[in-house]
Amino acid sequence: MSAKYIFRLDDATANIDSEKWRLLEDIFDMFSICPIVAVVPDNKDLEITYNKSNPHFWKLVKRWENKGWSIAMHGYQHIYHQTERKKLIIPYYNKSEFGGISLNEQKKKISKSLKIFKKNKISPTVWVAPGHSFDKITLVALKQETDIRIISDGIAISTYFENDFHFIPQQLWDIKIKDSGLWTICLHPDTMTKKDILNFKKMISNPLLHNNAIKVEDINFKKNPKSILDRLFTFKHYTIYELKLIFRHFQKIFKN
Numbered sequence: 001m002s003a004k005y006i007f008r009l010d011d012a013t014a015n016i017d018s019e020k021w022r023l024l025e026d027i028f029d030m031f032s033i034c035p036i037v038a039v040v041p042d043n044k045d046l047e048i049t050y051n052k053s054n055p056h057f058w059k060l061v062k063r064w065e066n067k068g069w070s071i072a073m074h075g076y077q078h079i080y081h082q083t084e085r086k087k088l089i090i091p092y093y094n095k096s097e098f099g100g101i102s103l104n105e106q107k108k109k110i111s112k113s114l115k116i117f118k119k120n121k122i123s124p125t126v127w128v129a130p131g132h133s134f135d136k137i138t139l140v141a142l143k144q145e146t147d148i149r150i151i152s153d154g155i156a157i158s159t160y161f162e163n164d165f166h167f168i169p170q171q172l173w174d175i176k177i178k179d180s181g182l183w184t185i186c187l188h189p190d191t192m193t194k195k196d197i198l199n200f201k202k203m204i205s206n207p208l209l210h211n212n213a214i215k216v217e218d219i220n221f222k223k224n225p226k227s228i229l230d231r232l233f234t235f236k237h238y239t240i241y242e243l244k245l246i247f248r249h250f251q252k253i254f255k256n
Helices: 018-030 057-067 103-119 138-143 195-203 228-255
Strands: 006-011 038-041 070-073 150-153 160-162 165-168 182-189
Touching: 006 018, 006 070, 057 070, 057 165, 070 103, 103 138
Parallel strands: 006 038, 006 182, 038 070, 150 165
Antiparallel strands: 160 165
16 A cells, blocks of 8 residues: 655744745645645744734635645744653653643643634644644643644554544655655745755655645544554654764764
8 A cells, every 4th residue: 555645834823934835835736735734823933933924824824724724723822941851742852832831821822822713713623732842731731622633743654543632643854755654744834945845846746745645634533542563663763863862962072
């Protein structure tokens, strides 16, 4: 069975580089691909502020939703605090907008986020945590404050069910052809160059990619835990990640 691909566009805010997003939108339209779009409803993060606030941003999000694109709640304001990465579900970074704070605080953020979506008549169906950083309390808060039961994150080669949520794994940040499995390719349009976008168009022209690109609604979700193969893949991924961190740590020591 051929591999299937889902595309995800991160950090959609009122401060996006509209031209780059339009170029990518045209490419997805050309191949009838409906990606996940991770929307930050009240961006306060200067690192993902690329333009003045676009007063028509929510009309753009509504257009994406009407096309069949999956709108994801990408946190609330994309502002991080320090936390312990080992306590997070995806242990990449020692920072999070949600992980490491109380249930009440997390519920408040999610509630405020959802109100902005609802005010603009948008219904987010997927959760994408800023920086992949969230914990089990975040999932409790999501269950209590929203109808979202799908997470775009996690390391596996197929969907899995955990803590009452369906996880669509997100493993790639550029295009790679795979033999089997379900692969989410995450892109950050604002940081892509025009050359990157042209290369992306060339690569997605490959029938192995665009003919096997699916949307969230195409997935037949089952309440299955990670398979043994998924667990082995997860173990390999995080073992390599930890080794890279150790290598970087010693590099810094030797440089000093």
